[in-house]
Amino acid sequence: MMFNGRLELESGFVFDYANMLGRRRIQSTDFTDMQDKITMAVAGVEQIRTTGTSAGHYSKDGTLEHVFFTRLPFIENNNPNTQDSIARLIDFGKEVWNSADVVVFFGIGGSYLGSKVLFDVHAGAYWNQRTNKERKGFPQVYFSGNNVDACEYEELLAEMKRQASNKKFAHQGKTSIMLIPISKSGTTLETTTAFLFFYERLKALKELFNVDVAVVTNLDVVGPLQTLAMENSWRTFPVHEGVGGRFSVFSEPGLITGAIIGLDIKTFLDGAKDMENQCLSTEVAKNPALLNATLKYVSSEKYGCDLEVFMPYAMKLKSLSEWYVQLLAESLGKRFNRQGCEVNYGRTPIAAVGTLDMHAQTQQHQDGRRNKVIQFVEIGGSTGTTLVTNPFSKISAYRKYQGLDVNKALRIALAANAQALNEDNRFNATYHLPQLTPYYLGQLMYFLMLSVAYEGEMADVDAYNQPGVETYKKIMNDMLK
Structure with a gap:
């Protein structure tokens, strides 16, 4: 298998994972060591596709519950x-x-x-x-x-x-x-x-x-x-x-x-459909969701990076970070695996937005504990150029902003953040969308859902229940009576 750090789909969706590889990070031998779990994950998701069931998944009352x-x-x-x-x-x-x-x-x-x-x-x-x-x-x-x-x-x-x-x-x-x-x-x-x-x-x-x-x-x-x-x-x-x-x-x-x-809800679904079709390959290097799950699982279980900072560089995607927090936390945060063994598996998601959180969280990302994967989301193809003009020409410190392309500055900020992390051998990756449209949003959201499904299979946990949530609900409902 060839892992060159970049997987680009025909649609233009790019998963740049080069900064997950290298010194003090994931090695080619890690993929070899993961082969049994990768095979298990492929089989588990294929079962969901073909039968609508996931091994060991039942509803709260103990009856079979589908996964569709x-x-x-x-x-x-x-x-x-x-x-x-x-x-x-x-x-x-x-x-x-x-x-x-x-x-x-x-x-x-x-x-x-x-x-x-x-x-x-x-x-x-x-x-x-x-x-x-x-x-x-x-x-x-x-x-x-x-x-x-x-x-x-x-x-x-x-x-x-x-x-x-x-x-x-x-x-x-x-x-x-x-x-x-x-x-x-x-x-x-x-x-x-x-x-x-x-x-x-x-x-x-x-x-x-x-x-x-x-x-x-x-x-x-x-x-x-x-x-x-x-x-x-x-x-x-x-x-x-x-x-x-x-x-x-x-x-x-x-x-x-x-x-x-x-x-356009049909176009939104088309994006998801095309991503699903791109993720049918059993080869990890060619299946973006399987590759993402493998990288995140290995970074957590072997390298101790069990926190994922989800950091889109677009204010419109702040709510996507919040959606992903629920997806990852509820799906993978499990006390028991499907064999009934206590494993306390899970990776903790953290919502962020660049460049807002470069002035809040990045100090921790760059100098804090080496227990995080920083997952960037970059949007290309802006609809126009927004230039800054400087009406205060006498202020020398402002002269560098004259004619500045704001979208270009945003891309530079992301690149600088990624490079700084990479130079210190800190795990980070980037999802790149050519544009922020219903189609590409559908691709990204479905990709994240399928990634979580694959990782659940690797960890051998039920990614479709949330028994920990039921614990507080029972207590709360008793208190409300």
């Missing part, structure tokens, strides 16, 4: 995503576009983090400050229910009341609001408390608001949200069996947000 995330990129009958289900999402997005002024999503964990990535990349931080015309008629979008926080509830309610009052004062009618709780069980504490709070308050303000609801929940059993939907004629969308929350961005819990803000 590898089927999500393919819009086919008998898959979670079908032509009809995608068309229904797109039609619903158009309906909301024509009828709603504001949409509020309620969800936490996998019912929130993936949606927030899609929103941040497509809509951006200032979406709600734009006029309706500037948003091309798409609604304002808010997220709540991702933390139990009364202050946040009250502040968001006050803001919506302020805007609705201004609209009514201008004789433009009432504000139409769509509330969308996303919860598999329909009883998630954070989601439920926020949804109940806003539904009751907004319905009471009949002079200001028209309120509609759509729910995303498990439709295979009649839970609270489905019961309410049937009683009130609310639209329903499924949380599919076999698709865990942290793997659900390519299904209704994530795609519904994309559809409502006008993101």
Whole structure:
């Protein structure tokens, strides 16, 4: 096998792992030593692809639970995503576009983090400050229910009341609001408390608001949200069996947000599909997700680098770092392996953004304990050139900024950070996307999901449960009774 430090796909997606190799880092012999685990990982993921099952994975009640995330990129009958289900999402997005002024999503964990990535990349931080015309008629979008926080509830309610009052004062009618709780069980504490709070308050303000609801929940059993939907004629969308929350961005819990803000969800899925097809090879040097999993596993288990700093150089991808934190932590942080032996496996993810965290975390990355992999994400193909001009020509210290290309400066900052780490033999790698589009976002997010799946097989842990989470939930639910 040839490992030259760079794997470039036909799409232009690049995995630059050269700085994971070399002195005091991964050696070619490590790949040889890993061959049995690599073979095991390939077989485990192939089982998921062909049977929809993962060895030793069961639901909380001990029954077989499927693992269907590898089927999500393919819009086919008998898959979670079908032509009809995608068309229904797109039609619903158009309906909301024509009828709603504001949409509020309620969800936490996998019912929130993936949606927030899609929103941040497509809509951006200032979406709600734009006029309706500037948003091309798409609604304002808010997220709540991702933390139990009364202050946040009250502040968001006050803001919506302020805007609705201004609209009514201008004789433009009432504000139409769509509330969308996303919860598999329909009883998630954070989601439920926020949804109940806003539904009751907004319905009471009949002079200001028209309120509609759509729910995303498990439709295979009649839970609270489905019961309410049937009683009130609310639209329903499924949380599919076999698709865990942290793997659900390519299904209704994530795609519904994309559809409502006008993101091309088919292109997003195309990116995931092309990445899946690129990762069918059994050769580690040719399969980017398998290669990534191998590098991260070896860096942790042999070289003690069990912290991964996920550091995109784009503010729009801050939420991607937060999504990845859940994906990695919940999937791989396991006390027991599938043989029942206590292993306490896991790598701790740390969210960062360059260059923001070069002024906060990099001191630790560069001089602190040698227990970290710094994983950069670089975006190419900026849509234009943003140049700095210096109106203060008498200030000599500012002269170097005259004519500076901001995008070029960002690329230089990443390169300098990577070089500094490399010169001290510190583990780092870079994912390079040619552009930040739905297609490449789909490629990257699916690549990360599949990487975690492969690593779970190498560690022989169940990457699709979260028993540690259930421990605090049981205690908390008892306290709430």
